[in-house]
Amino acid sequence: MNFAPNSAEARDIAYHLHGQTNIKVHEEQGPMIIERGNGVRVYDEAGAEYIEGLAGLWSVSLGFNEPRLVEAAKRQMEKLPYYHTFAHKASSPAIDLAEKLISLAPVRMSKVIFQNSGSEAVDTAVKFVWYYHNAIGKPDKKKIIARKNAYHGSGIASASLTGLERMHQAFDLPITDRVLRADCPHFYKCGLDGETEEEFATRCAANLEKLIQDEGAENVAAFIAEPIMGAGGVIVPAVTYFEKIQVVLKKYDILLIADEVICGFGRTGNMWGSQTFNLKPDMITSAKALSSSYLPISALFINEKIYQAFRKKSSEAGVFGHGYTYAGHPVSAAVALETLKIYEERDIVGHVRRIAPVLQTGLRQFLDHDLVGEVRGVGLISGVELMANRDQAVSFKASDQVGPTTQTLAQKHGLIIRAMGDTIAFCPPLVINEDDICELLQRFGKTLDAVRDWAHRQSLI
Numbered sequence: 297m298n299f300a301p302n303s304a305e306a307r308d309i310a311y312h313l314h315g316q317t318n319i320k321v322h323e324e325q326g327p328m329i330i331e332r333g334n335g336v337r338v339y340d341e342a343g344a345e346y347i348e349g350l351a352g353l354w355s356v357s358l359g360f361n362e363p364r365l366v367e368a369a370k371r372q373m374e375k376l377p378y379y380h381t382f383a384h385k386a387s388s389p390a391i392d393l394a395e396k397l398i399s400l401a402p403v404r405m406s407k408v409i410f411q412n413s414g415s416e417a418v419d420t421a422v423k424f425v426w427y428y429h430n431a432i433g434k435p436d437k438k439k440i441i442a443r444k445n446a447y448h449g450s451g452i453a454s455a456s457l458t459g460l461e462r463m464h465q466a467f468d469l470p471i472t473d474r475v476l477r478a479d480c481p482h483f484y485k486c487g488l489d490g491e492t493e494e495e496f497a498t499r500c501a502a503n504l505e506k507l508i509q510d511e512g513a514e515n516v517a518a519f520i521a522e523p524i525m526g527a528g529g530v531i532v533p534a535v536t537y538f539e540k541i542q543v544v545l546k547k548y549d550i551l552l553i554a555d556e557v558i559c560g561f562g563r564t565g566n567m568w569g570s571q572t573f574n575l576k577p578d579m580i581t582s583a584k585a586l587s588s589s590y591l592p593i594s595a596l597f598i599n600e601k602i603y604q605a606f607r608k609k610s611s612e613a614g615v616f617g618h619g620y621t622y623a624g625h626p627v628s629a630a631v632a633l634e635t636l637k638i639y640e641e642r643d644i645v646g647h648v649r650r651i652a653p654v655l656q657t658g659l660r661q662f663l664d665h666d667l668v669g670e671v672r673g674v675g676l677i678s679g680v681e682l683m684a685n686r687d688q689a690v691s692f693k694a695s696d697q698v699g700p701t702t703q704t705l706a707q708k709h710g711l712i713i714r715a716m717g718d719t720i721a722f723c724p725p726l727v728i729n730e731d732d733i734c735e736l737l738q739r740f741g742k743t744l745d746a747v748r749d750w751a752h753r754q755s756l757i
């Protein structure tokens with residue numbers, strides 16, 4: 297079927313294909329249709345300009361018109377538009393990318409295996425956790441611990457690990473028999489009265505240990521964590537949290553999977569969030585900024601211990617029965633390689649470190665605003681928590697729709713941000729400069745004032 301662009305039928309299809317939204321509201325309002333991009337800005341069909349404060353989906357690290365990525369795709373398209381990585385085959389871009397990634401890994405890693413999305417990387421990690429424990433003769437060690445408010449994707453396994461109710465409701469998820477749920481390390485919301493941040497981290501680690509003991513360590517296989525939780529509300533872990541958690545994991549011989557899908561490739565001011573928080577993972581999932589999201593590609597890293605177990609087990613089985621048609625797609629891999637080259641040439645990590653204080657300090661100035669309860673963040677990722685009464689730590693009700701209203705009002709002020717509950721997330725392209733951060737902050741300031749006026753009119757504050 298061929299619909300005229302912007303026809304009612306074409307829009308209707310766009311409504312129904314749109315993810316993570318309220319379908320009814322979406323039908324009434326229609327999607328925002330973005331036509332083109334330039335640097336950190338995108339433009340809608342009417343020509344209105346927006347600063348993309350979330351880099352698309354936390355992902356367009358190099359901005360919206362990097363010609364070198366277009367060229368890299370074109371060159372590879374002309375040379376070899378497709379080849380796979382099955383049955384002892386590969387293509388040069390996939391091999392070169394795997395080698396490059398291993399050289400960049402935050403801890404010593406042995407191999408990477410490609411997929412097309414973060415969800416597939418996480419699903420693959422889950423399969424690999426199970427395969428590994430079968431291979432080493434511990435077939436009962438299968439449960440995976442994930443945290444409340446975590447986001448790990450939309451596949452059956454990755455959504456099950458995700459700790460957000462909205463991703464489960466009416467989907468018959470999570471699959472509970474192999475998923476365990478640990479605390480969310482958000483001190484501002486979960487700390488007890490009189491508890492210090494470090495005491496809170498100690499409590500999270502003690503609760504984790506109890507969870508493992510209650511299940512029996514012989515049944516617990518892995519722990520998965522985003523260094524900074526993204527879609528769960530940009531939650532920066534409490535001080536000393538990961539240090540304490542890792543002691544427990546080590547004690548009970550539990551694998552650590554770092555989900556670096558958002559944090560990887562410079563977002564937190566280091567190449568990896570694992571470096572920022574001193575994580576020593578056995579597996580790493582990465583995607584998004586791997587190709588600046590110009591083409592779909594994700595990569596799962598595994599360490600030598602896991603690889604050696606796979607090697608032995610798959611020899612016995614005769615085959616390693618896993619893979620995707622588009623895994624290591626040569627065009628995506630070529631674009632990812634070019635992306636990594638640009639990161640190095642332009643010292644993107646250094647740039648993030650230099651520019652991050654402008655965003656972080658700028659957003660913290662909104663702590664003076666009566667709607668703002670907490671501002672958190674590291675590098676170029678931040679969350680601003682809106683509160684009905686910040687002095688008495690009273691949140692808005694979900695039915696007040698403060699988050700979605702803020703998102704809409706921000707768009708009216710030329711700013712795209714993402715509201716998750718009442719947390720407003722910022723995660724701009726890594727190439728953003730100081731002037732654009734200042735402009736972003738100004739537009740957000742005007743948005744906040746408009747939200748306050750609206751909240752007064754609604755008698756919410």
Ligand SMILES: Cc1ncc(COP(=O)(O)O)c(C=O)c1O
Nearest residue numbers: 413414415447448449526557558
């Ligand atoms: C930490 C994390 N893991 C996994 C995913 C899933 O990635 P994708 O949407 O590419 O499937 C996301 C997506 O936002 C994510 O933030």
